[in-house]
Amino acid sequence: MGKISAPRNNREFVEACVKSGDAVRIKQEVDWDNEAGAIVRRVCELGEAAPFMENIKDYPGFSYFGAPLSTYRRMAIALGMDPASTLPQIGAEYLKRTNSEPIAPVVIDKRDAPCKENILLGDDVDLCKLPVPLVHDGDGGRYVGTWHGVITKHPVRGDVNWGMYRQMMWDGRTMSGAVFPFSDLGKTLTDYYLPRGEGCPFATAIGLSPLAAMAACAPSPIPEPELCGMLSGEAVRLVKCETNDLEVPADAEIIIEGMILPDYKVEEGPFGEYTGYRTSPRDFRVTFRVDAITYRNNATMTISNMGVPQDEGQLLRSFSLGLELEKLLKSQGIPVTGVYMHPRSTHHMMIVGVKPTYAGIAMQIAQLAFGSKLGPWFHMVMVVDDQTDIFNWDEVYHAFCTRCNPERGIHVFKNTTGTALYPHATPHDRKYSIGSQVLFDCLWPVDWDKTNDVPTIVSFKNVYPKDIQEKVLNSWADYGFRGAKK
Amino acid sequence: MANKWEVFVMDLAELAEGKELELTIRTLNDGLHKYTYQRAKVEVSSKLDQFADSLQVRLGRGQLSDRKFSIRVIERVERLPAQYR
Numbered sequence: 001m002g003k004i005s006a007p008r009n010n011r012e013f014v015e016a017c018v019k020s021g022d023a024v025r026i027k028q029e030v031d032w033d034n035e036a037g038a039i040v041r042r043v044c045e046l047g048e049a050a051p052f053m054e055n056i057k058d059y060p061g062f063s064y065f066g067a068p069l070s071t072y073r074r075m076a077i078a079l080g081m082d083p084a085s086t087l088p089q090i091g092a093e094y095l096k097r098t099n100s101e102p103i104a105p106v107v108i109d110k111r112d113a114p115c116k117e118n119i120l121l122g123d124d125v126d127l128c129k130l131p132v133p134l135v136h137d138g139d140g141g142r143y144v145g146t147w148h149g150v151i152t153k154h155p156v157r158g159d160v161n162w163g164m165y166r167q168m169m170w171d172g173r174t175m176s177g178a179v180f181p182f183s184d185l186g187k188t189l190t191d192y193y194l195p196r197g198e199g200c201p202f203a204t205a206i207g208l209s210p211l212a213a214m215a216a217c218a219p220s221p222i223p224e225p226e227l228c229g230m231l232s233g234e235a236v237r238l239v240k241c242e243t244n245d246l247e248v249p250a251d252a253e254i255i256i257e258g259m260i261l262p263d264y265k266v267e268e269g270p271f272g273e274y275t276g277y278r279t280s281p282r283d284f285r286v287t288f289r290v291d292a293i294t295y296r297n298n299a300t301m302t303i304s305n306m307g308v309p310q311d312e313g314q315l316l317r318s319f320s321l322g323l324e325l326e327k328l329l330k331s332q333g334i335p336v337t338g339v340y341m342h343p344r345s346t347h348h349m350m351i352v353g354v355k356p357t358y359a360g361i362a363m364q365i366a367q368l369a370f371g372s373k374l375g376p377w378f379h380m381v382m383v384v385d386d387q388t389d390i391f392n393w394d395e396v397y398h399a400f401c402t403r404c405n406p407e408r409g410i411h412v413f414k415n416t417t418g419t420a421l422y423p424h425a426t427p428h429d430r431k432y433s434i435g436s437q438v439l440f441d442c443l444w445p446v447d448w449d450k451t452n453d454v455p456t457i458v459s460f461k462n463v464y465p466k467d468i469q470e471k472v473l474n475s476w477a478d479y480g481f482r483g484a485k486k
Numbered sequence: 487m488a489n490k491w492e493v494f495v496m497d498l499a500e501l502a503e504g505k506e507l508e509l510t511i512r513t514l515n516d517g518l519h520k521y522t523y524q525r526a527k528v529e530v531s532s533k534l535d536q537f538a539d540s541l542q543v544r545l546g547r548g549q550l551s552d553r554k555f556s557i558r559v560i561e562r563v564e565r566l567p568a569q570y571r
Contacts, residue, residue: 033520058518128518138548140494141512142521171522174566264567266523267494267510270548278547282494289570 004097004233006080009114009251010207010300013078014052014065020083022074023050023065030064031057032142037135040066040305047071047310052300059131066303068147069210069312075319078210079231087319087391088338094231094323102222103229105236105247113239113250115205120293121242126172127290130254135305136272140282141168143271144175144256147304147312148206149216149224151246152260154188160247161185162216162224167204167288168268175204175256175288176268178280180433182376182417189260189286199259201244202288207253207300212236217313218320219374243291253299257292273421274306274313275346280420280430314343321347321374328372329365336365340390341378349380353390356443363411366439376417376433382440387457403442413437489539490514491557496546498553501530508563514542527560 007013017023030036030053039051044067053064069075076085079093110116120129132142145167153160161184167177179186193200208216215228225247228236238247243257265284272278306313318341326339329352337353352365362383369381384390384399404410418425418435429435444454456462460469476483491511495501507530512523530541537556544550564571 128522134521136548138544138550140548141523169522171524172519259570261570264565264570266565270494270546281546 004080006211006232007078007209008232008234009209010065010068010253010302013068013210014300016077017050017074018052020073020077021049022071022077022083023052026051026053027055029055029057032059032131032133033057034134034137036064036066036133036303037137037305040303041136041307043067044070044305044311045308050074056131061298062131063298063300064131064133064303065207065300066305067312068302068304069213069316070304070310072315074210075214075316078214087340091319091323094319095327097230097233098220098222098227098323099327100230102226103233103235105225105229105238107238107240107247108250110239113237114296115248115250115252115255116239116294117297118295118299119242121291125290125293127169127175127256127293128172130293130295130299131301132169133301133303135303136278136307138278139168139271140267140269141170143167144169145177145204145206146306147208147213147302148204149208149212149249150177150185151203151205151248152185152188152200153246155192159184159188160223160225161188162205162212164213164216165286166271168271170266170268170287173290174266175290176266176285177288178268178271178420179286180376180419182433189262193260194262197262199261199289201241201246202258202260203241203244203246203248204256204288205248205252205254206256207296207302208249209251212249212252213302214316214320217316219324219377220320221373241292242294252296254295254301255293256288256290257294258288258290261287261289272305272307274311274317275348275421275423276308277423279423281427283431309344309346314346317377318343318345318347321377322350325350325352325369325372325374328374329368332368334361334365334368335386337386338390342393345378345380348378349382350378351390351396352381352383353386353388354383354443355386356446359446362439362441362443366411366413366437370413370416370437375437376419376435379418379422379435379437380440381437382442384442385444388442399442400440403444404440409441411439411441413439489559490542491539491559492542492544494544494546494548498543498551501541501543501555503531505529506560511541511557511559525563525565527563529558529560530555531557 073083149162211231215224237250239250268285270278322341335355416435420430537558541555541557
């Protein structure tokens with residue numbers, strides 16, 4: 001693999017985005033109370049350049065970087081690619097890098113770690129010293145963690161987890177967050193800490209390098225520090241926490257250290273979510289007690305504003321869920337031609353292209369997809385054949401509307417795992433993470449005669465002889481039409 | 487100076503008048519601590535001049551209620567177990 005030249009930290013990423021026109025510097029004062037959130041929301045809805053807000057009301061010296069990865073252009077920049085790279089090109093690069101050899105992180109001395117430039121301990125600890133934004137009016141609180149990594153470690157297995165679990169500031173020393181029972185952290189808590197009544201050490205890293213954030217967001221079986229190394233082509237620099245034994249990205253902008261309490265919960269939510277709604281109810285949720293805050297000089301807080309498409313939660317999660325499912329299906333020998341989640345499905349619909357070589361292949365795909373660790377995050381799988389361009393919604397929609405037989409093509413899976421965030425779920429199902437899922441099988445049955453039973457697609461490229469197609473294309477302007485020949 | 491508070495409820499009936507309530511309220515006073523919470527014993531009234539402080543209400547999904555109250559914070563309640571303070 002050639003040398004990768006990706007931004008190594010959030011600051012390099014901001015610079016790269018400004019240089020390419022994919023970020024704007026906002027010098028005028030921006031209020032942390034709703035205004036910054038409103039800017040980021042509008043940026044997401046318009047697909048605009050990411051706002052780098054350098055003057056935050058009440059918080060001199062701090063800045064915000066909003067919507068860091070809400071476009072494929074910025075995702076390409078994060079990977080060190082040409083911003084004009086296509087989605088299939090970006091996906092292929094992700095697959096290439098994440099199928100390479102893991103790159104272990106390195107632990108550096110505290111004196112070399114930028115995130116230790118300022119250290120707050122004891123009575124100095126107060127989350128209100130950070131410019132925690134009110135992201136949406138009506139949210140249950142100011143959200144510390146919207147684009148970040150919550151770092152924990154399983155005390156027996158030693159598995160390190162960087163996960164993007166939203167965190168709301170309850171008071172200056174307390175945060176609460178949504179941690180689903182099927183998530184890595186949820187399993188660690190229920191497997192070890194909660195039965196023992198022990199606190200779980202955590203560290204929240206904000207203002208990560210874009211590839212560290214990508215790793216924290218990806219549902220990959222590879223430990224995130226290694227995954228980040230594979231994506232960036234070099235070892236991630238880690239540094240030990242001040243108050244526990246966890247190691248955190250040394251180049252992060254802000255680190256919050258503390259303990260997840262085993263026997264105490266405070267309210268969290270509601271919050272504007274990636275589905276485009278406030279769905280999950282306000283409830284008593286996992287509670288984080290803060291023991292230390294460290295941060296860089298002139299620290300930048302990253303903000304993701306989730307809501308209607310499209311934000312980075314939808315874009316990046318769709319991207320990584322699709323590619324991780326593709327890896328899973330290929331590992332089982334299934335002849336998939338590609339997997340794609342449109343971000344506008346708010347990562348709820350998985351579109352799988354496959355060569356339909358045997359009966360039941362769509363069902364096998366759905367069972368693997370829903371039965372995997374990825375499964376709770378989406379509830380629709382649509383399987384189309386290898387002649388359908390999975391990235392072209394017009395083709396996919398046409399296949400769905402014409403080939404999915406209402407009686408034998410739609411298969412509902414009941415009593416599966418869901419999330420509290422599903423807008424279509426009942427209040428009861430949201431509370432207990434009960435889900436239901438559906439397969440849309442858009443393949444022609446293998447027992448249909450391919451010559452006489454399978455309908456022929458009637459399209460320009462499919463039904464006319466090549467010489468006629470060429471003649472028409474070459475004469476297109478002569479006929480009096482404008483626009484591209486092809 | 488009068489303080490501004492906000493509370494989230496599922497049902498306005500949770501804000502019974504004429505008796506002591508225990509609520510989780512957040513401050514709306516301007517400043518660095520705006521929107522931070524505390525648990526408190528309070529009394530509320532739909533008469534806006536009954537108590538000096540004001541109380542704004544939000545419903546389950548963050549919708550702002552039209553109903554306004556005045557509020558008296560009687561005392562703060564500390565729920566956090568002592569070993570974590």
